[in-house]
Amino acid sequence: MPQMNLAEALIDGLIWSLRADPRATIIGRGIAGHGPEHAAEDRLKQEFGSRIIDPPTSEAAVAQLGTGAAMAGARPFVHYGTAVFAYEAWNQFINEAANIHYMSNGQLSAPVTFHLFHGIRGGGGPQHSGSPYAMYANNPGLEIVLPTSPRDAKGLMRSAMASNNPTIVIQNAQLLGLTEDVPAEDYSIPFGKAVVKRDGRDVSVIACSRSVIDALEAADILEKEGLSVEVVDIRTLAPLDVDTIVASVEKTGRMVAVDETYEICGVASELIASVVTRAFSALKTQPVRVGRPMTPVPFSPPLEAAVNPGTQKIVDACRRACKR
Amino acid sequence: MNKALKNAGGASVDGRLLLSMHRTMLRIRHFEETIRRLAASGAVPGLVHLCAGQEATNVGIIAALEDRDFIASHHRGHGHCIAKGAPVEGLMAEILGKASGMCGGRSGSMHVIDMERGNLGTNGIVGGGIPLAAGAALAARARGSDDVCVCFFGDGALNQGLLHECMNMAAIWKLAVVFVCENNGYGEFTAIDDVTAGPSLPGRGEVFGIPSEMIDGMDVQAVYAAARKAVDYARAGHGPSFIICNTWRFGGHHVGDKQEYKDDEETRAWRLRDPLLRSAKALSAAGIVSEEAIAQMEQDAISEMAALADGVRNGSEPAAQTLLEHVYG
Numbered sequence: 314m315p316q317m318n319l320a321e322a323l324i325d326g327l328i329w330s331l332r333a334d335p336r337a338t339i340i341g342r343g344i345a346g347h348g349p350e351h352a353a354e355d356r357l358k359q360e361f362g363s364r365i366i367d368p369p370t371s372e373a374a375v376a377q378l379g380t381g382a383a384m385a386g387a388r389p390f391v392h393y394g395t396a397v398f399a400y401e402a403w404n405q406f407i408n409e410a411a412n413i414h415y416m417s418n419g420q421l422s423a424p425v426t427f428h429l430f431h432g433i434r435g436g437g438g439p440q441h442s443g444s445p446y447a448m449y450a451n452n453p454g455l456e457i458v459l460p461t462s463p464r465d466a467k468g469l470m471r472s473a474m475a476s477n478n479p480t481i482v483i484q485n486a487q488l489l490g491l492t493e494d495v496p497a498e499d500y501s502i503p504f505g506k507a508v509v510k511r512d513g514r515d516v517s518v519i520a521c522s523r524s525v526i527d528a529l530e531a532a533d534i535l536e537k538e539g540l541s542v543e544v545v546d547i548r549t550l551a552p553l554d555v556d557t558i559v560a561s562v563e564k565t566g567r568m569v570a571v572d573e574t575y576e577i578c579g580v581a582s583e584l585i586a587s588v589v590t591r592a593f594s595a596l597k598t599q600p601v602r603v604g605r606p607m608t609p610v611p612f613s614p615p616l617e618a619a620v621n622p623g624t625q626k627i628v629d630a631c632r633r634a635c636k637r
Numbered sequence: 638m639n640k641a642l643k644n645a646g647g648a649s650v651d652g653r654l655l656l657s658m659h660r661t662m663l664r665i666r667h668f669e670e671t672i673r674r675l676a677a678s679g680a681v682p683g684l685v686h687l688c689a690g691q692e693a694t695n696v697g698i699i700a701a702l703e704d705r706d707f708i709a710s711h712h713r714g715h716g717h718c719i720a721k722g723a724p725v726e727g728l729m730a731e732i733l734g735k736a737s738g739m740c741g742g743r744s745g746s747m748h749v750i751d752m753e754r755g756n757l758g759t760n761g762i763v764g765g766g767i768p769l770a771a772g773a774a775l776a777a778r779a780r781g782s783d784d785v786c787v788c789f790f791g792d793g794a795l796n797q798g799l800l801h802e803c804m805n806m807a808a809i810w811k812l813a814v815v816f817v818c819e820n821n822g823y824g825e826f827t828a829i830d831d832v833t834a835g836p837s838l839p840g841r842g843e844v845f846g847i848p849s850e851m852i853d854g855m856d857v858q859a860v861y862a863a864a865r866k867a868v869d870y871a872r873a874g875h876g877p878s879f880i881i882c883n884t885w886r887f888g889g890h891h892v893g894d895k896q897e898y899k900d901d902e903e904t905r906a907w908r909l910r911d912p913l914l915r916s917a918k919a920l921s922a923a924g925i926v927s928e929e930a931i932a933q934m935e936q937d938a939i940s941e942m943a944a945l946a947d948g949v950r951n952g953s954e955p956a957a958q959t960l961l962e963h964v965y966g
């Protein structure tokens with residue numbers, strides 16, 4: 314099995330998608346980012362150069378162009394780079410793409426994939442560190458995919474490109490270098506299937522995106538203190554696999570929800586609500602929420618670190634949930 | 638190839654003004670060089686975009702403004718801040734995220750705001766400053782003032798719908814805005830011609846009835862002359878103008894970009910058009926100052942900026958308890 318980093322795996326998933334479906338096209342460049350993994354994009358350019366276009370900086374129009382193309386039978390993959398640039402296309406994501414199927418009474422769908430890099434990346438400051446997926450999740454009609462490993466990235470990308478719905482594939486740019494063995498052949502991973510990344514007995518950490526990696530690190534630290542932490546990666550926020558989450562919390566009896574979006578109306582809040590409203594009696598202790606505090610992301614490195622819901626905050630939250 | 642015009646002769650300005658513009662350009666050049674070194678040594682968080690090569694567009698435009706006038710800048714904005722009078726130590730400290738930075742280390746290079754000097758800020762979003770500038774001009778009109786507002790943006794922003802929407806509004810309401818496009822031929826790693834249609838960039842302003850011209854942005858005198866006209870026109874209540882300054886960034890899109898997408902010949906040709914060489918030559922040719930004095934000015938700029946680096950670098954970080962300050966006013 315070849316080793317791939319997450320960027321290479323994403324590209325591999327895209328390549329399989331373009332091979333499988335002649336309607337698939339690419340709008341955008343820098344799909345593997347502009348960091349050390351950027352060269353992963355070369356394979357895509359070599360095999361499918363004629364199906365890639367490099368758009369001007371016109372995010373709103375590009376989003377809706379992608380949506381229109383999708384409505385008319387194409388399967389565009391639209392790359393934005395830093396997620397905040399897609400704020401320019403808010404209406405196009407939310408009010409157009411997401412509503413098309415419903416408004417047409419099912420006549421039409423908009424199978425467009427939007428690809429974004431989110432999150433605190435080091436010196437991004439208030440305008441380049443946004444993690445908009447909780448805001449997207451507040452709108453029906455969009456599928457939201459958050460790959461955290463190379464294997465998942467490839468299989469989920471394949472499903473995104475095959476999906477009939479507008480789909481947002483959004484990942485923390487700092488995960489692009491994660492490396493593991495990835496099957497060389499074509500495969501997909503279905504949406505709505507969370508995965509238990511680590512088995513544990515004492516507390517369930519339910520997480521997505523970057524926070525999954527931090528939670529696994531926190532679990533290692535807590536293991537040395539004798540706490541057994543289960544880590545669940547939701548993988549897709551919409552659809553959300555509540556069954557797997559609830560099953561984990563029923564097993565451990567304690568819950569920490571952690572995610573990089575804001576604490577208020579963020580992903581962690583929704584995760585807790587979905588457990589509390591379905592399995593309240595399974596909880597032995599009050600669930601703990603870890604998210605970004607309600608401040609723009611500051612530029613200064615120490616202040617930036619203070620808003621990041623990283624490993625240490627997860628460790629502390631698990632101790633609280635377990636009354637340690 | 639860039640849609641650049643060859644220099645069309647160049648207007649001449651008052652000797653004292655030229656001297657002061659030259660000095661400001663030198664200070665910007667060496668400020669940027671100091672930032673480049675700091676960034677290369679890992680002292681600058683995130684990505685930093687330098688304006689070396691574009692000093693004439695920064696300085697020539699802002700020299701035509703009064704202190705009370707406004708500017709809105711973009712991600713390549715240190716030169717605008719300095720030309721508008723920003724304290725260089727505070728600016729450098731902001732770029733390093735320090736507590737003594739102009740925005741307390743919250744904003745970094747891409748969001749420096751300096752209201753004391755009418756600077757609505759550098760901006761991390763392509764085209765972000767354009768509506769802010771139009772808004773500032775609207776506010777000036779509402780308070781019965783003839784303050785002028787300049788917005789700077791790159792060629793990349795030419796294709797943002799917001800620019801055209803704002804040009805339309807500025808024209809119908811005769812807002813005192815000067816739209817200044819610093820056309821350095823590339824938006825990130827993409828050449829302007831690959832993403833920008835049409836035979837005429839000024840045409841993009843002319844369709845709204847906005848006086849529009851394309852000038853040599855490497856010639857500070859030509860830039861000043863165009864700005865003088867546009868600023869006077871705006872202040873007199875006639876409305877917006879559009880100036881496209883053809884220029885070149887000597888460095889990459891950000892520090893660390895190796896510029897493999899640029900043609901070496903083109904780079905060499907633009908290097909010869911360095912705006913500092915040009916104004917130095919004009920100063921000595923006109924006998925305004927001696928070549929020795931010009932060299933001394935450059936030494937002074939180098940010393941001024943280099944002397945700041947260590948102090949700023951060792952400055953204190955913002956305190957953790959300030960984190961939630963200023964989220965609401």
Ligand SMILES: Cc1ncc(C[n+]2csc(CCOP(=O)(O)OP(=O)(O)O)c2C)c(N)n1
Nearest residue numbers: 398713761762763791792793794823824825
């Ligand atoms: C809305 C938005 N889209 C994309 C970006 C990413 N980006 C940063 S700078 C840049 C290129 C800007 O080019 P230009 O306007 O020509 O300015 P230059 O960098 O050449 O000075 C892009 C696309 C952004 N900051 N904002």
Ligand SMILES: [Mg+2]
Nearest residue numbers: 791792823824
């Ligand atoms: Mg440019």
